[in-house]
Amino acid sequence: MKTQGDFRDPEKVRHLLDAIAQKTSKNWSIMEICGGQTHVFLKYGLDKLLPSQIDLLHGPGCPVCVTAAEFIDMAIQIARQPDTLVVSFGDMLRVPGSCLDLLSARAEGAAVQMVYSPLDALEIAQKEPKRQVVFFAVGFETTAPAIALTIVNAQRNQISNFSVLCAHVRVPPAMTALLSNPAHRIDGFLAAGHVCTVMGSNEYYEIAKKFSVPIVITGFEPLDILYGVYRCIVRLEDKQPGVENAYARVTREQGNATAQQILQQVFQVVDRNWRGLGLIPLGGFQIREEYGQFDALRRFSHLSPVSVAADDLCMGGKVLQGLMKPDQCPYFATRCSPEHPLGAPMVSSEGACAAYYRYRRNE
């Protein structure tokens, strides 16, 4: 078995960097979709080792960054109800809604707990039948199947005190939206390998064709990432837009059929408001009517969270669209820091601003 270390091999990394440098003859802007990829670039300093003609644009693939503030406000409102517990992934708990984040709400007495898996949430609901347990589900197609499976399990085992606040979003419609913005600077994409592991690459052919861009499915270790960059540069230099899988060690053309089937069974595709990007047509998943009893938006439909219109200084929207680098923001590391964030990309461990703050500040 290969370990992660094999995909961090310094000699192979240098070999790929040489190959990229040899192939690059012009200025190219490449967007990595996933915040995990942004962090790998910065953590290993790979962005600075690429030829200066390659400009990396950091994409919107940070699940908690794009979760609309109104969902967080709703989660907080639910967590304040008696005999109710809101559970979510750790990273979600720190992101501010329109005025508060879940961890601060917990400090004020709301019931909030961190879990690693939605199935853990279901277990809590089974152990505490007198309590309403609500899983706050955020993220892309990567984590959505696990949520769908949890909902199916809840129905099968008739766990009536469990529900899901579903804020899930879909990546391809967001890529279409980015490319439809006349101000965009994207020459090619590194598509998020884990999303494609679930969904396959079918959804990307139309985008690549319509906008004439290369979309290279890319993994997350240094070698995976640099190989993705290399293939993207080759396609740009050779004028070969289209879809390519540079993460074949994990991702298959058709994706994971079982996961897709359960997504289809439990969710329907809806328009969704993305934080920083606005309304993305067909950009989200909503729980289907058949599973409506597990939809927290229905169960708590009597609650109407008051979203405070924040004086929105955060330029996260521009950052998430690749129109601005985090350190170009006037508030970066001055008024905005992980301790006092103006917006989600500074808080999340996958946020581009957090990556620049952590690895690049004071350079």
Add this chain to the structure above:
Amino acid sequence: MSAESEVMDLSCPLPADHYTRIVTGHGGGGRLMRDLIDQIIRPELRNPILDQQHDSAAIELSSKKLAFTTDSYVIWPLFFPGGDIGSLAVYGTVNDLSMAGASAKYLSLSFILQEGLEMQTLQRILHSIRRAAEQADVCIVTGDTKVIEGGANPGLYINTSGIGEITIDPPLSPFAISTGDAVLLNGDIGRHGTCIMALRENLQFSPEIESDCAPLHRQTEALLRSGCRIHCMRDLTRGGLTSAMVELAQCAQVGIDLQEEAIEVIPPVQSACDLFGLDPLSVANEGRFVAFVHPQDTARALSILEQESPGPVRKIGTVGEKKSHGQVRLLNSYGGQRILDLLSGEQLPRIC
């Protein structure tokens, strides 16, 4: 018979060891508490100073310069591969003394027990505390016991304070860190934090990850005895290597360059970190420390540490020029680099 002793006589006459669990009465100041101390705690920790049975321990010290430190231990689960809350509470405080270049002499030991805690669990932990104190050459001379309400999984908290004697001059200090100093690390990092996380999440790694929880005094005392010019030492507990280095760089107002490839992380720890989305450099250790050594004494200090340390000892970096804002850079073998920074709060696992 006074009114007060009549009231006292109303407490349950059963001795503490008839109870299989801690009850609130064990912290009430009455007979139950005395039974707990006399029958469960004192026999395990017996020594001449504890046997004085005063409100305070009367102790003797030969050095004029003392180190004094305190720490509280709230770890869950109470037992983990490589240690438990008891050994941790002894080693943690003793190691803080060792980092100041002091020889630990005396410890205090305070328990906050939760109602419902099994007596057997307490006895196991007391036994572990005694063994750890023996290992660390330290004497427990005073203590306290309180009982608080319990929850579904009753546990306990421990506070220990420690006094040690400082015999070296000049004393170790972050301000003594100088340009050119070598940074030495006494083993691979990230074991304690990942061990606890894996246990909490019921994940098994092969081979099993064991906490590195251990006393460091033999290593630090050997270094200091050798006459090597040691400028500062720091153990890599909460916040791991990153927090220790950043705090020291800022305090000493220097730049520090670390070589990533010199910092060892064993494969199961690396796998656990990859799985949880954590940076091993920021994960807690309980038996690792860095020493800042005069460049001319590096080789000798390395060989001394190698004799005393169970893990691979490495020079992991060098102290650079003075800077108004101290900064730590991590250089990797690709030729890339990044800034090491303190975490905002705790490390939270990422989503995908």
